[in-house]
Amino acid sequence: MKRLLPHAVVAAALLASQIIAVAQDPGFLPAQPQSSRSRQQIQPAASQSQAQPGSMERDDVAASASRITSMTQLDDSRPLRIKDQVVLRIVEDKAEPKSLVVQDSGDIFAPYIGLVKAAGRTPRQLALYMKGELEKQYFQQATVIVALERAYIPGRGGRQGDGFVPDDMGYITIYGQVIRQGKYEFAPEDQLTASQAILRAGGFAPFAKDKAVKIIRKIPGKGNVTIVVNLRDVMTKGRLEKDITIYPNDTIIVEEKLINF
Numbered sequence: 001m002k003r004l005l006p007h008a009v010v011a012a013a014l015l016a017s018q019i020i021a022v023a024q025d026p027g028f029l030p031a032q033p034q035s036s037r038s039r040q041q042i043q044p045a046a047s048q049s050q051a052q053p054g055s056m057e058r059d060d061v062a063a064s065a066s067r068i069t070s071m072t073q074l075d076d077s078r079p080l081r082i083k084d085q086v087v088l089r090i091v092e093d094k095a096e097p098k099s100l101v102v103q104d105s106g107d108i109f110a111p112y113i114g115l116v117k118a119a120g121r122t123p124r125q126l127a128l129y130m131k132g133e134l135e136k137q138y139f140q141q142a143t144v145i146v147a148l149e150r151a152y153i154p155g156r157g158g159r160q161g162d163g164f165v166p167d168d169m170g171y172i173t174i175y176g177q178v179i180r181q182g183k184y185e186f187a188p189e190d191q192l193t194a195s196q197a198i199l200r201a202g203g204f205a206p207f208a209k210d211k212a213v214k215i216i217r218k219i220p221g222k223g224n225v226t227i228v229v230n231l232r233d234v235m236t237k238g239r240l241e242k243d244i245t246i247y248p249n250d251t252i253i254v255e256e257k258l259i260n261f
Helices: 004-024 034-049 055-067 123-137 194-200 231-237
Strands: 085-090 098-101 107-110 114-117 144-150 170-176 182-186 213-219 223-229 251-254
Touching: 085 107, 085 123, 098 107, 114 123, 123 144, 170 194, 194 213, 194 231, 194 251
Parallel strands: 170 251
Antiparallel strands: 085 098, 085 144, 107 114, 170 182, 213 223, 213 251
16 A cells, blocks of 8 residues: 555646646636527527618628729719719728718718719719829829719608619629629619620629620510620620610629630
8 A cells, every 4th residue: 555655646646737737728618508509609690680771781882892902893884973872992091991972062071082073973983083183192002992882862762752772673683704793783764784784793704705695684474585795896896786775683694705725
């Protein structure tokens, strides 16, 4: 018994040191019951369901504006209107995108510059103007990103007869070889052609089959009808008679052209 005693003491000391080490480990977490972990996983989903209507769409616009780094991707088809909401970002400023409203005067209050005329200019035209002003005295080179956040449609949507995004707002969807695939708001009173819709999506991607762009349109009594348009002739040769009018809920598909090596 006297010979075993030192070994027992050593073993007890080692066990105690291991317990102390675990207790002092900052990464150590005690085991939790399954029900507790389940509640923790459910809580974020519940908070998403309580988000304000339209907030996720506006977050998407801001997120897109934060990723765009080239002004060539900006929309050059729809002029901004009074009370439209836009997202503005100056890349070199390294600040978060700002949400601005086109005032009744037609201006927005832009960082560094102050009041800038926005109504009547497309997002790309506005961005190019601001770029020139910023480079005069604030930046050696300025990259300005402007994107429409919420369209204001007069005479619709609100109790006073005005509102954002009317109840009968339609959409067009653009898939395939364009810079920004997605679903775009399109009011029935807007006038939009196939080539302008492509510009709204940032233009064609490098391998776009621009000579055979498909427009899928649902016609009552006929179902889905496919219209094929040669937009290369429209956009490079000025053959405007080949362009067609786009209607709400049209789907535009730009396929990838085959490359023979």
